[in-house]
């Protein structure tokens with residue numbers, strides 16, 4: 269219409285119309301620039317890619333299915349650590365946890381370098397409210413779990429603030445139901461479910477024996493996935509009722525892999541390969557991304573979506589709406605102390621090949637961590653140990669219970685997705701291994717890995733940090749004599765917090 273008007277207008281009028289047009293474009297652009305989307309980060313505890321949209325069978329997650337359909341699903345998304353606090357530390361800072369001293373679980377002595385701030389600091393600067401939790405979800409989703417000292421005057425989140433009209437917000441919500449409970453909560457979820465997952469429908473990974481107790485444990489875990497899917501629906505309904513859904517980007521992710529042997533705590537795929545689904549304004553529907561992506565990329569993505577320039581010290585790249593995006597060839601992840609188990613492993617994962625360096629091979633995978641020995645945390649562990657002692661596990665299943673770990677692991681994920689065939693000593697794979705070793709060494713060097721240092725031979729060795737065993741509740745309970753009188757008030761208080 270404007271074009272037609274200009275065609276018939278006198279030259280002077282045409283000039284005015286041109287100016288008007290330019291003005292309209294300018295106003296439109298500035299409004300666009302100012303329209304900051306709300307961002308809701310739904311961080312599910314301890315889940316692998318065990319969702320129908322990723323191919324899992326036997327469970328129903330209609331809300332997540334829909335979210336994936338309406339947006340983008342990342343099929344090769346990894347956390348930079350298989351443990352809650354280290355993964356969250358990396359995510360909150362946009363840096364590998366090994367690069368700034370946050371690599372040991374629940375290390376509250378760590379002080380961030382002056383220039384490193386939580387990502388919420390930058391969101392706040394851009395005008396965002398930064399909110400933690402939501403009353404609609406189980407235990408209100410307020411877990412933070414960061415391995416660095418926080419500034420009480422400038423907290424990571426505006427804990428008690430609510431959504432303010434006209435102000436964009438970033439809301440992080442922890443979905444805790446998928447975290448193994450210390451009581452019978454999971455069993456209660458299954459009992460209350462109108463459609464408990466059928467034992468015959470679940471897939472038993474080849475590293476676990478096909479046993480009714482194992483099937484029940486997997487089915488119960490799936491029931492909790494259905495539970496959080498319901499919660500996601502509630503959060504979406506709330507946003508819709510408040511008229512906020514249309515301008516809200518919803519991000520769903522797992523903070524580390526499923527709480528099962530080879531999962532949480534370990535650098536096997538089941539410990540670090542987790543779901544990431546993003547949908548909302550500006551994100552096209554029905555997208556699948558098969559690039560190698562990780563937690564630090566998600567941090568950069570959140571800032572970028574909020575219109576914040578990603579600070580230079582951050583080590584990831586924005587995955588969405590980023591004209592400079594370049595698919596990376598590999599992701600890196602690290603495992604260090606988890607509770608009382610001091611360990612040190614690093615991995616580089618490419619699309620096809622994966623290499624793990626275990627710098628403390630003397631520490632077995634089944635290291636008898638006090639927390640995992642709790643009856644409700646790894647309920648099938650006693651059964652697996654019993655079957656192992658009786659010689660009833662096959663080689664793939666017995667592997668986890670070896671007295672030591674191999675120093676190196678190399679897997680062809682394309683042909684061996686369950687990581688059953690360690691190719692580290694295979695003559696045919698030495699070139700591939702050498703390439704990955706070099707890559708990992710360079711990453712350790714370039715990322716300034718605080719958990720490793722070179723010895724006289726130039727080999728990487730773990731930097732072991734002393735810690736207070738008695739400050740870890742489950743370990744203190746097990747070592748009652750050693751920790752007598754040392755656990756007092758601190759640990760009593762700790763009973764109120766969640767164990768991870």
Ligand SMILES: [Ca+2]
Pocket residue numbers: 313314351352523524768
């Ligand atoms: Ca977790």
